[in-house]
Amino acid sequence: AQKVTQAQTEISVVEKEDVTLDCVYETRDTTYYLFWYKQPPSGELVFLIRRNSFDEQNEISGRYSWNFQKSTSSFNFTITASQVVDSAVYFCAVNTDKLIFGTGTRLQVFP
Amino acid sequence: DAGITQSPRHKVTETGTPVTLRCHQTENHRYMYWYRQDPGHGLRLIHYSYGVKDTDKGEVSDGYSVSRSKTEDFLLTLESATSSQTSVYFCAISEGWIVGTDTQYFGPGTRLTVL
Numbered sequence A: 001a002q003k004v005t006q007a008q009t010e011i012s013v014v015e016k017e018d019v020t021l022d023c024v025y026e027t028r029d030t031t032y033y034l035f036w037y038k039q040p041p042s043g044e045l046v047f048l049i050r051r052n053s054f055d056e057q058n059e060i061s062g063r064y065s066w067n068f069q070k071s072t073s074s075f076n077f078t079i080t081a082s083q084v085v086d087s088a089v090y091f092c093a094v095n096t097d098k099l100i101f102g103t104g105t106r107l108q109v110f111p
Numbered sequence B: 001d002a003g004i005t006q007s008p009r010h011k012v013t014e015t016g017t018p019v020t021l022r023c024h025q026t027e028n029h030r031y032m033y034w035y036r037q038d039p040g041h042g043l044r045l046i047h048y049s050y051g052v053k054d055t056d057k058g059e060v061s062d063g064y065s066v067s068r069s070k071t072e073d074f075l076l077t078l079e080s081a082t083s084s085q086t087s088v089y090f091c092a093i094s095e096g097w098i099v100g101t102d103t104q105y106f107g108p109g110t111r112l113t114v115l
Helices: none
Strands: A003-005 A010-014 A019-021 A024-026 A033-039 A046-052 A059-061 A064-069 A074-079 A088-095 A099-101 A105-110 B004-007 B010-013 B019-025 B031-038 B042-051 B054-057 B064-070 B073-078 B087-094 B110-114
Touching: A003 A088, A003 A099, A010 A019, A019 A105, A024 A074, A033 A074, A046 A059, A046 A064, A074 A088, A099 B042, B004 B087, B010 B019, B019 B031, B019 B087, B019 B110, B031 B064, B031 B073, B042 B064, B042 B073, B054 B064, B073 B087
Parallel strands: A010 A105, B010 B110
Antiparallel strands: A003 A024, A019 A074, A033 A046, A033 A088, A059 A064, A064 A074, A088 A099, A088 A105, B004 B019, B019 B073, B031 B042, B031 B087, B042 B054, B064 B073, B087 B110
8 A cells, every 4th residue: 555654744934944845655566656746825736746766866946856765765855945935735645556645744934 | 737627616515415516627638536635634535537437436435426427527426415525625637548657637626514
């Protein structure tokens, strides 16, 4: 069975701080896909990134970066120089044949 | 943004009444999904569809049924709503040509309250 653990329920930072959101996943499959989604206060779910299990290269997109480590089954998400607009709930998910979500991390960025 | 709409966006109903939620897509994607979001649980899959008239159960399907008579529409029905079905319901779509690989794109959600 697949499982995703986001141990950080809530994180608060001050603007311009860097913040890392942790994600640990479990799956018996050797081929799988990992995802991050953002849910801002308005409620919609916004896709951020998809990663397959064979690609362990870290990825950077502007202030966002993702660190995939297969050895520790982790797919962490870092926001550099956080901004108030980054305040949201962030979900990590794993997919082999079904998309399984973690319970989310609420990030609050204060000015 | 993926063309996904959900209706209604908000609904309040009473225990025991039937409720139908609609998801409509303009992307011609093969797969459609219904999830519910509850505090402490993240999103959980209720049912999904891999084509017209082809549906299957997800993790929390009890008390729900679905139908897909057209590629663009996926209906979720609560035959007799209960208070435990108070939740936010999200529809999602994916191209679905290889199961498990696609990115799912989500609709705006429907907030359902069962009194």
